[in-house]
Amino acid sequence: MALYYFFLCTLFALSLSFCGTSAVNYKVTNDAANIPGGIRFTNEIGIPYTKQIMRSINNYVWTTILEQSDPADRKPVPTMSIYIVEFKGAEGITWGDNINISSVYLEGYQGDVKWEFTSLLHHEITHVFQWNGEGQAPVGLIEGVADYTILKANYFPPGFAEPGSGDRWDQGYDFTARFLEYCDGIVPGFVAKLNKMMRFSFDVKYFEDLTGKPVDQLWQEYKAQYGNVV
Ligand SMILES: *[C@@H]1O[C@H](CO)[C@@H](O)[C@H](O)[C@H]1NC(C)=O
Numbered sequence: 456m457a458l459y460y461f462f463l464c465t466l467f468a469l470s471l472s473f474c475g476t477s478a479v480n481y482k483v484t485n486d487a488a489n490i491p492g493g494i495r496f497t498n499e500i501g502i503p504y505t506k507q508i509m510r511s512i513n514n515y516v517w518t519t520i521l522e523q524s525d526p527a528d529r530k531p532v533p534t535m536s537i538y539i540v541e542f543k544g545a546e547g548i549t550w551g552d553n554i555n556i557s558s559v560y561l562e563g564y565q566g567d568v569k570w571e572f573t574s575l576l577h578h579e580i581t582h583v584f585q586w587n588g589e590g591q592a593p594v595g596l597i598e599g600v601a602d603y604t605i606l607k608a609n610y611f612p613p614g615f616a617e618p619g620s621g622d623r624w625d626q627g628y629d630f631t632a633r634f635l636e637y638c639d640g641i642v643p644g645f646v647a648k649l650n651k652m653m654r655f656s657f658d659v660k661y662f663e664d665l666t667g668k669p670v671d672q673l674w675q676e677y678k679a680q681y682g683n684v685v
């Protein structure tokens with residue numbers, strides 16, 4: 456039996472990734488199916504669409520954002536799960552390989568909730584696959600990389616930070632995403648390279664290792680480029 460299975464794997468591995476280590480299973484559970492936000496999810500988004508974009512965003516993060524064409528570079532994720540759950544205080548929460556999306560948020564969103572959900576998943580799915588220096592990287596940088604995916608994918612809403620805005624490089628979210636965009640203009644693939652260095656540790660000197668300039672100097676030059684003095 457084991458031999459037979461091995462034979463099947465050998466036969467199919469190349470064409471189907473049947474037994475490959477980088478194939479991710481996608482699971483979606485609507486734990487709010489009987490309350491307004493969960494009903495809106497079913498009517499305007501749905502599980503089939505969610506599974507489809509989980510796959511396409513996952514591939515986008517691997518190829519375009521993190522540039523991990525070698526599966527050995529990728530974070531091992533056997534199954535990524537999304538739960539639609541009733542909770543307040545955040546739009547979504549990523550915990551391990553799982554993402555909880557707030558039904559309260561979906562219920563109250565004014566506008567195209569399917570577009571907004573897709574935008575939000577670009578952020579949360581990045582969290583699933585990015586490295587965080589085994590917890591040593593600043594939260595603002597982690598959130599900035601997640602929003603960088605939204606920016607690059609052109610899924611950013613009106614009100615997303617303009618280039619040159621913000622007070623600190625590690626302010627987080629859209630502000631840090633714009634700074635990372637600037638760094639990417641200096642060193643192509645900057646975010647992918649930085650992420651790779653962040654697999655097991657973090658040091659603010661990684662910015663200097665990649666660009667030749669300390670992060671504070673980069674931030675000052677970034678601000679100056681847009682006419683802001685810090
Ligand atoms: C996310 O939702 C699942 C399913 O309802 C629940 O078991 C889990 O505790 C939630 N996680 C967080 C971090 O809230």
Ligand SMILES: [Zn+2]
Pocket residue numbers: 578579582598601
């Ligand atoms: Zn986040």
